[in-house]
Amino acid sequence: MPPREHSPTQVENWGIDKQDDAGFVPEEGTWVDMGHLFQTFHPHMTGCKCDVNSTFINQDVPPLPRTNAPSTDWMPYNDRVKFKTAEFLFKCNQMSAKQINTLLDLWAATLIKHNTIDATPLGDVPWKMFSYDVWYRDPLQIVHNMLVNPAFDRGIKYSLYHDYTSNNKQYWKYLMSGDWAWNQADLIAKNQETYGSTFVPLIIGSDKTVVSVATGQIEYRPLYLSIGNIHNSRSLAKIFESVKPFMETPDVMHFPDCHFRRTVYGLGPYIADYPEQVLLSGIVQNWCPRCLANSKDLDGVHTELLIEQLTYKQVWQEYSIIGDLVPFTNDYPRVDIHELLLPDLLHQIIKGTFKDHLVDWVENYLNITHGARCAAKIMDDIDRRYVSYCIFAGFQQWTGDDSKALMKVYLAAIEGHVPQDMVCTFGAFLDFCYIVQCKALTETDLVQIQDALDHFHKYQEIFKATGTVTTFSLPRQHSLCHYILLIRLFGAPNGLCSSITESKHIKAVKEPWHHSSRFKALGQMLLTNQHLDKLAAACMDFEARGMLHGSCLSEALQELQRYVCTLGVELNLLHFPLIIQEFIHDQQHLDNPNPPKYDPMTAQLFLGKLTIFNSAAALFYAPSNLSGTGGMHQEHIRATPSWHGGPRRNDCIFANVGTNLDSHMGGLAVARVLCFFSFSNRTSHYPCTIVHWYSHVLKGRNPDTGVYIVTPTTNDDDTPDVSIIHVDSIFHAAHLIPVYGSDFIPIISLHDSYDMFNSYYVNKYADHHSFEIA
Structure with a gap:
């Protein structure tokens, strides 16, 4: 896709x-x-x-x-070394002028003077x-x-x-x-x-x-x-x-x-x-700086722009504008x-509507409904769900005050602890938020934005019905109503935040x-x-x-080599030589429309050395994400036996397994990376990965959360469904969140999440690219 x-x-x-x-x-x-x-x-x-x-x-x-x-x-600067020295000391190391002078005195050299930058x-x-x-x-x-x-x-x-x-x-x-x-x-x-x-x-x-x-x-x-x-x-x-x-x-x-x-x-x-x-x-606080909406009725839909030729008395009494x-x-x-x-994506949507309004309202609802002691237990369980999520290739472990990161996982964390209309409120809001943050938007997208906003306004009434809030007349939340007009005027808002x-x-x-x-x-x-x-x-x-x-100095790459049988034992895959044998057979017949059937008795067996890698870097065009020059984004997908000196880390991926657009996610499958490796066979070199496949639990998305649910796949003999695929088949990193249900969970390590649950949400809110895929 x-x-x-x-x-x-x-x-x-x-x-x-x-x-x-x-x-x-x-x-x-x-x-x-x-x-x-x-x-x-x-x-x-x-x-x-x-x-x-x-x-x-x-x-x-x-x-x-x-x-x-x-x-x-x-x-x-006289030469390249002197320029790079100035850049390193002042820009990278950010050393002060006094410290630079001290350093140069110690060097007793004339590499660079601080006032060279001034010149x-x-x-x-x-x-x-x-x-x-x-x-x-x-x-x-x-x-x-x-x-x-x-x-x-x-x-x-x-x-x-x-x-x-x-x-x-x-x-x-x-x-x-x-x-x-x-x-x-x-x-x-x-x-x-x-x-x-x-x-x-x-x-x-x-x-x-x-x-x-x-x-x-x-x-x-x-x-x-x-x-x-x-x-x-x-x-x-x-x-x-x-x-x-x-x-x-x-x-x-x-x-x-x-x-x-x-x-x-x-x-x-x-x-x-x-x-x-x-x-x-x-204007006066709590009024909209763009339209004529009354401060007591900001939860309505207003798009009229401020008008001219009003008296000071009119603009003050009727529109709270300070006329002088x-x-x-x-x-x-x-x-x-x-x-x-x-309207500002960061402060008005992410930190405002999401964190300061909706997240706080959930905690208020739990206190009103269950009382302080029981609500605290539920909040503790929600916190445990946060820390139990596996690290995703697109971001590191998050903290409680990181609103952007919280948005990625909050929906799954509260499900089972709050009414379904509240879950739907967050689903509609997150859809709105992720669509408006896309780098490019079509008229079809504007229809989807309005649809998500309508659903958000519909489902958020649950917070009034439960006595959690008394009004939605809030300037930051009201700003959502202006996004479609402003997209038409100024383009996608992702670059104006x-x-x-x-x-x-x-x-x-x-x-x-x-x-x-x-x-x-x-x-x-x-x-x-x-x-x-x-x-x-x-x-x-x-x-x-x-x-x-180029660079002033080059770095050496270190590679670790192992034999096929050794890697098979480490991964507990005793039939690994047969898996790699089947992979070589498939690669040799990629261009054959009628390839011969794989026969383990006659196919070439490979028992040579493999070069093992702990991660793979993917560079792709994704300007809606936080990205570099030209909208290019880089992510690292990891399969390492120890992450920062702790337990192993094995990320999940979307793999390109076909082009059937009627299948889930446009032919993309979900898998977990067990190991990255490469090997040479005759005149061919194969960079590849061992993956454990996941299958879909439902025919479509979960109707409550609006996301897909998958489960680890096993063979008829209950062994994991494992294959070797070429790294070119990897489309994007995937993030899975356990389906917790209403049960409380114990304190678990985030690295264990992919091994302790039977089913997982495919987190479409992990980043903008995942939102497009899933």
């Missing part, structure tokens, strides 16, 4: 397929075949190439060289300050640095477009494909001077963070900036004033492909948690702060603070950030010139 997210084919020049002296702009409705989807481009904001004087050029002309510097020029010209955007401790860097210069970064070449959109599937259904993925960017382009295009320009929307994010419990909880409010072309108070008005002139008049910019383009900027989506949204929009507080966007063209504020800004807190605030002197720390922290930016810019420049290929 293919994943939901497909990798679209690159289209050079994004729809510009011919040109004249002024440059060619495709007509409205131009369609480009992308294999599995089609694109239509905006007729005016097309990202045509120009020269430094803003004159359009031939669109096929090659770019100028990125730099005239030779591949041996490491300026100002790096790339990525240099100085800090400025106004009022009381408000520091900022010119966003226009920051965007300039981003747009010339060679790392973004082939990963940047120069024109606005809409994606459509082959059946003419709209397809939302990136910000530049949403209706908001298209509507912005319509407004910009009223100025003929902007014809053929590139639209660059600025994505802003702010999120309060705290450091140093010992010194009184110092609060910082970092402001983050990105641009929507890349494949996530009045002081704000001051910070962005350098961008304002170029929101209507083009700025000529140098882009990652080394071409110049006319560029028009715009203030785009603002990523912030609900308290921050209250401040930005000038002017949003920072007030004097900027084409900006409505209420439109740009996005405060988890992005929250992850930046560590590198931008907390680590620099811990490596400061703690006295007047802010200036030191900002200087650290500036140094890190310079190192990153230098690294990108050296990489683009082919100067960082």
Whole structure:
């Protein structure tokens, strides 16, 4: 079964397929075949190439060289070792300037001086300050640095477009494909001077963070900036004033492909948690910053946007808007702060609706229904269910305060302890949550989102009926109603979430603070950030010139070899030589449509050496998961006799055993990996794995939990159903959760879960890829 997210084919020049002296702009409705989807481009904001004087050029002309510097020029670092030393000490080890100087004194060498980083010209955007401790860097210069970064070449959109599937259904993925960017382009295009320009929307994010419990909880409010072309108070008005002139008049910019383009900027989506949204929009707490829903009726469905031309008295009494507080966007063209504020996946759905509402409600229900003592026993059993789950290849063992991890396993943990409508509430909510977090969404997905939301609103009434809660009028929960509209406006919300800004807190605030002197720390922290930016810019420049290929030192791989019979004894598989014999027979006849029947008496027997591995790494395209460059994700599937010095660990997998789409999970089967090994036979090399198969208990999904149930398979003689498969048959890691039922369980090791129960849920909530598969 293919994943939901497909990798679209690159289209050079994004729809510009011919040109004249002024440059060619495709007509409205131009369609480009992308294999599995089609694109239509905006007729005016097309990202045509120009020269430094803003004159359009031939669109096929090659770019100028990125730099005239030779591949041996490491300026100002002198050589590669000195650059890598600076990068290691300052970025990886995060050593302070004083410690670096001490180290160099001890070395008595001239490897590198700390001020070499200061001398790096790339990525240099100085800090400025106004009022009381408000520091900022010119966003226009920051965007300039981003747009010339060679790392973004082939990963940047120069024109606005809409994606459509082959059946003419709209397809939302990136910000530049949403209706908001298209509507912005319509407004910009009223100025003929902007014809053929590139639209660059600025994505802003702010999120309060705290450091140093010992010194009184110092609060910082970092402001983050990105641009929507890349494949996530009045002081704000001051910070962005350098961008304002170029929101209507083009700025000529140098882009990652080394071409110049006319560029028009715009203030785009603002990523912030609900308290921050209250401040930005000038509303009163507990009201919605996007619509006219009354604070006492947020559990209803409201989609009307805030209206204009109301008196202060009206907006205060009827809509709780503080009329004399002017949003920072007030004097900027084409900006409505209420439109740009996005519901936040992390704080409003995962930590808000799930952890702070639903999980707490379950505990409240248990206390109300069973009393404190009995409820505590049930909660202890739920906790034991948490720690009994086997570790999954996609994540490590979780803790109680990890809301994202808790979502993966909570449904199975509470089943049997709460009414079935509560289980269905969580099932509907998790379906909603996982669908909206997908990297790409179609109109069919929007229907599924609405269906999941309707079921969530239906089943959550059990919490009112049991007296657990009295109202669902909660701003964070109300935000679920806006997701379909916002997906149409801004694309898939997975890339516009405060988890992005929250992850930046560590590198931008907390680590620099811990490596400061703690006295007047802010200036030191900002200087650290500036140094890190310079190192990153230098690294990108050296990489683009082919100067960082390979590594300074290489590592040796250690492999452990055993004989077939020895491995068979260790795995308690006495017929292992016959299993590997059958595997070789099948591999030798893969291309034969009528292969000879396997005969153990005549098939070739292999008794040679095997190379054993404790894990296998899978690299695949899964941009809805937390992933790296280009949406690629890597996971390790483990089969090791000892995990971190403790018991063995054997992960489960989805294996590709056929293409019958009428079967469970599109022909994918569930199995447990017993061992990874490889061997050579004649001229062929076989990387493979021994697996224990699982079979489905039901013909379909469990009607209550909405997930599949499997059980370990045995042969007629009650021995485990074991086979050898090629590693290419492994599709993805699988996570199984025991079906606990209503019985209490003892304290067990998480490593024993796969051996102690008769049936297991195939956890579709383990990650986004599992959600698509199962």
